Amino acid sequence: xxxxxxxxxxxxxxxxxxxxxxxxxxxxxxxxxxxxxxxxxxxxxxxxxxxxxxxxxxxxxxxxxxxxxxxxxxxxxxxxxxxxxxxxxxxxxxxxxxxxxxxxxxxxxxxxxxxxxxxxxxxxxxxxxxxxxxxxxxxxxxxxxxxxxxxxxxxxxxxxxxxxxxxxxxxxxxxxxxxxxxxxxxxxxxxxxxxxxxxxxxxxxxxxxxxxxxxxxxxxxxxxxxxxxxxxxxxxxxxxxxxxxxxxxxxxxxxxxxxxxxxxxxxxxxxxxxxxxxxxxxxxxxxxxxxxxxxxxxxxxxxxxxxxxxxxxxxxxxxxxxxxxxxxxxxxxxxxxxxxxxxxxxxxxxxxxxxxxxxxxxxxxxxxxxxxxxxxxxxxxxxxxxxxxxxxxxxxxxxxxxxxxxxxxxxxxxxxxxxxxxxxxxxxxxxxxxxxxxxxxxxxxxxxxxxxxxxxxxxxxxxxxxxxxxxxxxxxxxxxxxxxxxxxxxxxxxxxxxxxxxxxxxxxxxxxxxxxxxxxxxxxxxxxxxxxxxxxxxxxxxxxxxxxxxxxxxxxxxxxxxxxxx
Amino acid sequence: xxxxxxxxxxxxxxxxxxxxxxxxxxxxxxxxxxxxxxxxxxxxxxxxxxxxxxxxxxxxxxxxxxxxxxxxxxxxxxxxxxxxxxxxxxxxxxxxxxxxxxxxxxxxxxxxxxxxxxxxxxxxxxxxxxxxxxxxxxxxxxxxxxxxxxxxxxxxx
Numbered sequence: 001x002x003x004x005x006x007x008x009x010x011x012x013x014x015x016x017x018x019x020x021x022x023x024x025x026x027x028x029x030x031x032x033x034x035x036x037x038x039x040x041x042x043x044x045x046x047x048x049x050x051x052x053x054x055x056x057x058x059x060x061x062x063x064x065x066x067x068x069x070x071x072x073x074x075x076x077x078x079x080x081x082x083x084x085x086x087x088x089x090x091x092x093x094x095x096x097x098x099x100x101x102x103x104x105x106x107x108x109x110x111x112x113x114x115x116x117x118x119x120x121x122x123x124x125x126x127x128x129x130x131x132x133x134x135x136x137x138x139x140x141x142x143x144x145x146x147x148x149x150x151x152x153x154x155x156x157x158x159x160x161x162x163x164x165x166x167x168x169x170x171x172x173x174x175x176x177x178x179x180x181x182x183x184x185x186x187x188x189x190x191x192x193x194x195x196x197x198x199x200x201x202x203x204x205x206x207x208x209x210x211x212x213x214x215x216x217x218x219x220x221x222x223x224x225x226x227x228x229x230x231x232x233x234x235x236x237x238x239x240x241x242x243x244x245x246x247x248x249x250x251x252x253x254x255x256x257x258x259x260x261x262x263x264x265x266x267x268x269x270x271x272x273x274x275x276x277x278x279x280x281x282x283x284x285x286x287x288x289x290x291x292x293x294x295x296x297x298x299x300x301x302x303x304x305x306x307x308x309x310x311x312x313x314x315x316x317x318x319x320x321x322x323x324x325x326x327x328x329x330x331x332x333x334x335x336x337x338x339x340x341x342x343x344x345x346x347x348x349x350x351x352x353x354x355x356x357x358x359x360x361x362x363x364x365x366x367x368x369x370x371x372x373x374x375x376x377x378x379x380x381x382x383x384x385x386x387x388x389x390x391x392x393x394x395x396x397x398x399x400x401x402x403x404x405x406x407x408x409x410x411x412x413x414x415x416x417x418x419x420x421x422x423x424x425x426x427x428x429x430x431x432x433x434x435x436x437x438x439x440x441x442x443x444x445x446x447x448x449x450x451x452x453x454x455x456x457x458x459x460x461x462x463x464x465x466x467x468x469x470x471x472x473x474x475x476x477x478x479x480x481x482x483x484x485x486x487x488x489x490x491x492x493x494x495x496x497x498x499x500x501x502x503x504x505x506x507x508x509x510x511x512x513x514x515x516x517x518x519x520x521x522x523x524x525x526x527x528x529x530x531x532x533x534x535x536x537x538x539x540x541x542x543x544x545x546x547x548x549x550x551x552x553x554x555x556x557x558x559x560x561x562x563x564x565x566x
Numbered sequence: 567x568x569x570x571x572x573x574x575x576x577x578x579x580x581x582x583x584x585x586x587x588x589x590x591x592x593x594x595x596x597x598x599x600x601x602x603x604x605x606x607x608x609x610x611x612x613x614x615x616x617x618x619x620x621x622x623x624x625x626x627x628x629x630x631x632x633x634x635x636x637x638x639x640x641x642x643x644x645x646x647x648x649x650x651x652x653x654x655x656x657x658x659x660x661x662x663x664x665x666x667x668x669x670x671x672x673x674x675x676x677x678x679x680x681x682x683x684x685x686x687x688x689x690x691x692x693x694x695x696x697x698x699x700x701x702x703x704x705x706x707x708x709x710x711x712x713x714x715x716x717x718x719x720x721x722x723x
Binding site: 118119122123126127130132147179180181182303304305308309 | 579583584587588591595625628629632633635636639640641
């Protein structure tokens with residue numbers, strides 16, 4: 001079949017079963033957009049900013065488990081997308097991002113809308129390609145999808161000059177991929193797995209440390225089985241929320257900087273860390289030299305470079321979590337007596353009783369945590385939850401009753417304000433049967449507010465719950481605690497009228513000051529089935545607690561009692 | 567502070583555009599040291615060999631090899647102490663009366679005079695990196711005009 005490079009891109013996307021592309025057209029990518037106009041193999045969703053296109057594709061990927069696809073033009077189109085690429089890279093989200101480039105003859109001449117896209121994306125993608133000949137396009141597209149989805153997933157960027165999309169060549173989409181230099185190691189070493197199980201059987205206070213790799217590997221069911229079979233308590237990272245259901249008797253809570261007291265104490269007291277798809281991020285470990293100081297470490301990860309990067313693994317196991325856990329289950333059935341950890345479970349229960357994750361309704365204004373719990377009571381499993389970045393994000397991770405993997409979609413590694421709303425659009429597109437809630441802040445929501453237009457046009461009724469404290473709350477919290485209350489440039493008293501803002505785009509808006517108003521607004525927004533901004537006026541000076549100060553030891557937490565401000 | 571070691575890492579990569587920047591970018595992005603770096607195609611193959619001399623703690627060296635391996639076009643990374651290492655250096659001296667001394671010195675370090683001009687002579691030496699260092703100290707008082715080091719190349723024993 002003799003077709004143009006632009007047609008090849010379309011054919012490749014259809015061959016990869018892509019049903020949604022998020023993007024924004026422009027000069028260098030116009031040949032491809034011309035073919036998008038002619039086809040009906042997938043839907044294109046026009047976001048109102050390139051950054052939002054990438055975040056929407058991330059949200060779509062995270063909720064469906066499929067490779068997210070976004071398309072952008074050269075120059076500023078590409079540079080606007082860089083934050084999204086970096087976000088997807090940090091959180092290991094499988095993505096293929098296609099950008100237009102100036103024609104080959106103009107590359108290197110500082111042409112209009114030219115930028116060294118491959119040079120820039122190298123630092124924030126799993127891999128990237130500059131397509132210099134349409135003859136290579138089919139192979140490169142196939143490789144891009146393969147690289148994005150296998151091993152440790154990540155974004156792959158394909159940069160295509162305009163003359164290559166016009167070039168006509170023979171097109172055959174390959175059935176399989178053969179990259180001699182890329183063979184991810186997916187099967188864990190049997191002997192190592194056996195040693196790990198022996199170590200668990202000998203441990204007295206073992207602890208599962210569950211990471212986002214479990215979600216990527218679709219291994220939550222297997223992990224649940226392993227946890228219940230062994231009777232060992234578990235802590236989840238921010239990225240792993242929903243691996244165990246919120247009401248699972250063995251789930252302690254989230255650990256880390258804003259983890260629960262019990263989770264952080266369990267990690268400090270354990271004698272064997274069983275890390276599954278987690279990478280010992282600094283927001284999790286606190287001061288490394290004090291982290292799980294008395295413990296051996298079993299570390300299962302598909303990325304060899306994650307193992308012993310920060311914490312030395314006693315039992316390193318390189319492999320896909322799902323396969324390794326399945327093997328662990330078989331061995332555990334013979335070797336592990338679930339009763340043996342009862343004293344340890346009692347210790348953990350004691351930690352939980354000592355300082356449970358809680359908040360006090362001690363002011364006239366609504367507490368942000370209450371709003372999150374309330375949505376959990378009303379919608380629970382019927383909602384997918386995305387967030388922006390800041391205090392509201394941590395409260396959501398702490399207080400929403402997650403019951404399944406891929407229910408919680410948030411920017412973990414990069415911490416990208418402005419992620420939540422466009423991501424929620426992708427989440428909604430990927431799961432139309434669930435309510436898509438975006439918990440956001442009065443700072444974050446304005447960073448991609450233009451997406452109200454996309455939501456209205458494409459009928460993606462995302463409900464944005466703005467936990468509005470008129471502050472850049474997390475930075476304000478640090479300023480209060482560590483900068484002697486000098487609230488430098490964090491006071492957001494001057495704000496738009498969010499109700500009118502939503503209405504001007506064709507959405508609905510609400511101002512909420514009481515619990516009744518909150519329930520009514522949420523109910524109405526769900527019924528109206530159109531994009532919503534719910535402006536919830538919450539307590540201004542609420543802090544996220546517990547808190548491990550940056551660089552401090554995990555067991556040295558600021559707790560709720562200490563929070564009072566004068 | 568953990569002890570810093572000097573290590574030679576040999577990396578075999580697919581011959582394709584921008585491999586050099588992927589590797590150099592990795593070193594700069596993650597703050598690894600490059601003492602020297604050489605690259606050339608491997609004959610009769612689609613691959614090239616990088617020889618990178620680096621310094622770091624054991625943990626850092628291990629990370630470097632893992633991160634290199636993670637790059638998609640990298641086929642193999644080997645890092646062992648069992649390497650035969652050589653480095654070439656070219657030195658230009660001003661013409662003077664003691665040229666025979668320079669020649670003798672060069673011969674002692676596996677080298678010779680490779681070019682003689684009106685105002686200067688050029689000497690080539692190829693030896694183990696440590697001996698090249700010694701050579702460069704020994705020739706100091708001949709007041710070299712220019713020193714061009716080639717970087718270490720190495721092969722496993």
